[in-house]
Amino acid sequence: MTVMEQQSFTELKPRVVLGIAAHPDDLDFGASGTLAMFAKQGADVHYLQLTDGGKGSADPSVTTETIIKTRQQEQMAACEAIGGVGVQFLNHPDGELEVTLALKEEIVRVIRTLKPDVVITTDPTVVYNEQTGMINHTDHRAAGQATLDAVYPLARDRLTYPRLLTEGLRPHKVKTVLLTNFSHQNYYVNVTDVMDVKLAAIKAHASQIEDYESFKQLFTDMATRLGKQAGCQYAEGFVRLDMML
Numbered sequence: 349m350t351v352m353e354q355q356s357f358t359e360l361k362p363r364v365v366l367g368i369a370a371h372p373d374d375l376d377f378g379a380s381g382t383l384a385m386f387a388k389q390g391a392d393v394h395y396l397q398l399t400d401g402g403k404g405s406a407d408p409s410v411t412t413e414t415i416i417k418t419r420q421q422e423q424m425a426a427c428e429a430i431g432g433v434g435v436q437f438l439n440h441p442d443g444e445l446e447v448t449l450a451l452k453e454e455i456v457r458v459i460r461t462l463k464p465d466v467v468i469t470t471d472p473t474v475v476y477n478e479q480t481g482m483i484n485h486t487d488h489r490a491a492g493q494a495t496l497d498a499v500y501p502l503a504r505d506r507l508t509y510p511r512l513l514t515e516g517l518r519p520h521k522v523k524t525v526l527l528t529n530f531s532h533q534n535y536y537v538n539v540t541d542v543m544d545v546k547l548a549a550i551k552a553h554a555s556q557i558e559d560y561e562s563f564k565q566l567f568t569d570m571a572t573r574l575g576k577q578a579g580c581q582y583a584e585g586f587v588r589l590d591m592m593l
């Protein structure tokens with residue numbers, strides 16, 4: 349066990365949760381059980397999608413316009429499945445997301461509007477995994493980095509983006525960030541009671557799933573493995589940051 353895994357945390361009881369990710373399906377594959385648990389506890393759960401998901405099809409008969417529309421509908425269905433409030437789409441081109449001040453301002457605008465206690469996003473430190481040969485998608489890294497920068501210090505600092513203040517969007521401190529990172533975790537959420545909901549949210553992304561049964565097996569195995577680490581049947585794991593400042 350690493351030092352990080354020995355860390356003890358208070359139970360999270362957020363009023364508002366905001367999931368921020370590059371593509372429709374990112375949050376549901378990594379965190380839909382946790383989002384469903386927060387919704388079940390009474391939190392308002394929102395999704396913010398940064399790209400349009402327009403590269404997500406290998407089918408030659410599918411156009412960019414069609415796949416964008418399909419994936420937005422799938423994300424909205426997944427949000428409904430977990431009991432979420434709604435999804436906002438920034439519609440940056442898929443595969444071209446960059447960490448810019450303009451993107452961070454768009455994220456700060458949503459953070460200051462919704463005032464989340466907990467933000468969930470993808471861990472930008474994951475570049476590759478030599479065990480699985482996985483290269484983390486450039487958009488996932490950009491989404492995570494821009495979100496961390498938006499949470500701290502940009503959403504918090506009154507004098508950042510003065511036009512937002514002029515619009516009445518006051519500074520907001522996010523209390524906790526949960527980063528999805530499939531190989532390293534210091535915090536687990538027991539999702540046993542909502543495992544069916546998690547699978548329903550994953551299944552909603554039909555355009556991204558060639559064989560649902562193998563997906564179901566993969567995500568059930570992952571939740572079981574994390575559950576063993578957490579001491580329950582099914583769990584999701586995160587790197588948790590409780591903001592001190």
Ligand SMILES: [Zn+2]
Binds near residue numbers: 370371374
């Ligand atoms: Zn993705």
